[in-house]
Amino acid sequence: MRKLLFGRLYTAVILVLVVEQAISAEYHALPEKIELFGPHDRQRVIVVSVENGQVTADKTSVARFAVVPPAIAQVDEGGLVWPKQNGQAILHISMSNGPTLQVPIQVRGMDTPAPSFRNDVLPMLTRAGCNSGACHGALAGKGGLKLSLRGYDPEADYFVLTRQALGRRVDLAQPHRSLLLLKPTMTVNHGGGLRIDLDSPEYLLLADWLISGAPGPQPNDASVVQIEVLPKQVILRPGEKFQLLVRARYSDGRVRDVTHWAKFSTTEESVAVVNEEGVVEIRGHGESAIAVWFSNLVAVGEVLVPFPHQVAEEVFARAQRNNFIDDLVLKKLKTLRIPPSPICSDAEFLRRVYLDTIGLLPTPEETQQFLADRSPDKRAKLIDRLLERPEFVDYWAYKWSDLLLISSRKLSQPAVWAFYQYVRQSVADNKPWDLFAREILTARGSNLSNGAANYFVMHRDIAELTEKTTVIFLGLSLTCARCHNHPIEKWTQDQYWAVANLFSRVAQKNGDRSGEVIVYDQASGDVPHMRRGIPMPPAPPDGVPLALDDPRNRREYFVNWLTASDNPYFARALVNRVWRHFLGRGLVEPEDDLRLTNPPTNAELFDALTREFIAHRFDVKHLIRTILNSATYQRSSQTVPENEADDRFYSHYLVRRLPAEVAIDVYSQVTEVPTPFTQIKVGTTGGVAETTQFPLGTRALQLPDSLVVSGFLDGFGRPDRSQPCSCERMSDVSMSQALHLNNGQTLNDKLRAKTGRIEKWFQEKITLDEAIRRLYLLALCREPTVQEREKIFTALGTSGQSIPSREVLEDLFWAVLTSPEFLFNH
């Protein structure tokens, strides 16, 4: 009966061999050899052209294929090779104007028994979408059938398919009446529609499995150990198509083509799209990764589409380079033919580096001094000075407090201050990042004496602790794997609970003082796997597990793994966060999503920065200094026509709205009217209480707690500090913000204040012209141009020598302080 089924498929197609004259090295066949195992195996072959070692086109459609001898295997016009009987053969590929390529074929296993449930049936059902989240993979299943999401639990799926529903799904007595065949083929009504054609290889596979007695998953089934995409990188042009191949390596040594079972997705739809068969189609210029999933493993292929610009070599050769960052950025830009913008002016640099590094504007005196300075290394010296400013400590203590979620939502007021002071002191000491992480993650004792211990006080739930720790320190989201294998990453549920078990022995008890909690380690204790109900040996992600009875301290074991110089995530996570802060876009975006399937826009640069950071013993300030000194950071925000479309390869500085806290602080700075912070949300009950903790003059960046009441800060996107997600900070612009700046109190009160800069200038009776000059220097760090001054005179219908009224001064301030040039860093 099996033979009968296959007879339909095995109509041999033999192509005439065309002998070619020219021999050239520009065509390659992929893969280089073909191994087929069993009647359901197949291998797609592609022919690519290669220039300078780079794959540049898919030539499969103009190739002709033939197998010699034809009795061993057959090949169709598209290059798909099927086995016929055990033995060896050669695939001959001829090109119309090129050489004949030869690929060896080995066929084995044609006499093996039934297809495997785990390695044949499940991947096929997964590909057909049967166990997707929208169908039977949903938590509640669909139409009474519930499968594990994308097949993460083969044993349960086998039970459900063969034992439930009165055995109607799999009917061994009458295999052809099994619902497993009738439903997806729409032979009977199926809510999910047609998933499998009656004359498809998938149908034959299912039928073969049923006829063979529907054997279940076996403990000794081979497992997939690695998948790869062929080719790894390809350079293409818009409009071109390219077939990618996916091959899986199994624990028994087999290598198999799984292109037809894999799932594909693109990271950049504007550059490349990919269909279900793995055919990439180029839509635009730039770079995209094609992520491939199979059997809970992931791999990526890279698609490069250089811009069509003609950019002279010397543009890149002559571009300023200050350190290795610039070499690697320019290398990428050159590959993609994107020219860099020139270096920004001193005035632009000054304003930019102040706002990014210390969250304030330079004073007019600082501006004038810097602009007048003639020394060639004045930018480097300025960077060094800023890194030693107390406001640097404010800004970066605030930033790490965001990351660590410091707020009175889950901590008492004294605990908030203790944690904040710990972070603040760490920034002031420039504590190496590995030591910082170690101190927090192994913190013990009173949370009031050792502020770092509050990390555990805040996250009492072990799942929360697991998920937050991996996001904060590794830039990895494991959340999906709590309940099932991660659908778009390689993390399994077993791994998740192995990580969770690392924290199972952290315990807490109340201390003597109010709000005091003592964090300590217990000698025993495990957290059970959510589904299996038993504890997993504790292990870091991809790390070596500890035996369950190993007496070593599990937190310390984790931190040793975390801060080891070969940890693949720890240093990268920090590097990406710092890079994003200064360059406006992470090398990986979002900044805390370092998935393999979310590759960096410049992998070489990411590697080099990470190496530098580790080599300098996790010195954050050194990393910042290196970035600030690069020509890449110092490029103009003004684009040239050929780099206008670039928002990720760092050809120019990306402009961005000032963060909420910086915006309100510079409003105070320019107007010399401080912001009062007099109320705080009461964490546990949700009310608002008066507070005197923050004396007038406290800047927003000096607040230790995100629950300090400020409509302005909330409206402009201050993070809530409830989740360690970079998405908490909103940097977009809304109409409510515009309405508030127009009509609200925050800015208007500063403009109207009885004391402050506006009142001073008014008392001085300075001319309009003088006011404009001073205000531009103060707020925009530059002189106004003649045209700008003229435009303002015209708008006011007066001359520069007129003495502006108090209201005119206020309105002038308002106009400058709400302009994009002020509210954006550029």
Added chain:
Amino acid sequence: MLRLDARQGVSFCDGLTRRDFLHVGALTTFGLTLPRWESLAAQGAAKSKDINCILLFLVGGPSHIDTWDPKPNAPAEIRGPFKPIATNVPGIQIAEIFPKMARHADKYSLVRSVYHTATAVHDTGHQLMQTGRLFSGGIEHPHMGCVLGYLKGQRGEMPAHVLMPRPIGRTGGNMPHGQNAGYLGKAYDPLVLNADPNHPQFQVPDLLPPDYVGVVRTERRQKLRQAVESTIAAFEKSPQVRQMEESFERAYRLMTSPKAREAFDLNQEPGPLRDRYGRTRFGQCCLLARRLVERGVRFVTINMFETVFDEVTWDIHGSRPFTDIEEMAKLVAPDFDQAFSTLLEDLHQRGLLSTTIVVAMGEFGRTPKINPAGGRDHHPGVWTIILGGGPIRGGRIVGESDELGYVPKTRPVTPMEVTATIYHALGLDIHHELPGPQNRPIPLVDYTVEPIRELF
């Protein structure tokens, strides 16, 4: 969302800006005076397929047994003090504390079998009923009104979604989620009123220039701002800068628009109609909602209360700082009865009910058994919600609770099915995928969830 303190007594002192004058003037040249133009616009809204929504959120959680799911045959400690009365739809009975609503039962339907299984605190219900989902995993799901604005945009200068009078604040849980655009971004947050429309000097904070700025300075600021930024053409290439300029433009259009100013000006409504809605915060919010929908706002959310503490609300635990059953019947129910009935009537008379969904719902029901303090506690096991208008049929009852009002007896309905029903009634594809955090696609409602078909 931008929450700022209400500031009273602010007005736009001397009439129209030049731009507004031109706007109205242009219309006048075509022979249309402003009111006429408005009535045309209203008719246009009625004709268009675009459906609007007014969501009355009954903060506190009305007792289902004392309101729209009476249990006259239950023991006294369950059935409570109120008798059922007939409505204008044969077979539908509601509690006697809603005599006015009873005359309009043909305009709304009752779903008596809504339930949720999350923790029985206010916050979970607020999230579930306004977004369809629970706040978990750090994902801030958007409010339905923000989703509508995101998918359909705003009409002219009118914001797509207005929330009034204020966001829900303190209700005991930790965080009020689900009241803004969440992961869709601040650009789609609702315009929050932050003021009481029943206040004699009612003004929307931030909507209009403060009196010390006024129209002359507003115009001067605008001219100065244009002068300041006109030389920085380079910035305009940044999408974020363009978004900012667009936001300022939208804000300026809104704050100087006579239509918007007029829309928020309740003094334009005749006194008797204002009385019919009830001279209460909730009543005047309902009236304002009708004005706004009439003038192009797509979605209005009215929170009947901001908190459940020290205020007479639906939260009838029976002891302080909460409300008891009699207080609810004396103060809360009549307020709702009057405003809700008038809103339906008014929308109907203006031909707006066919294009405006009106939903009234709380975050859970209340324990069937009266507690020792003479009140009822939180009970998400089953409760009743009210839907009408637009394509939703009136005069129907979907689902029923069991004889004692503990659990759904037939046709259990989850919060997400309610959300699906509202999205469907608004004409949206309920499985349309929104870009969630980290670009994770999140469908409006889960794929397995369908609208309540019995309502259409």
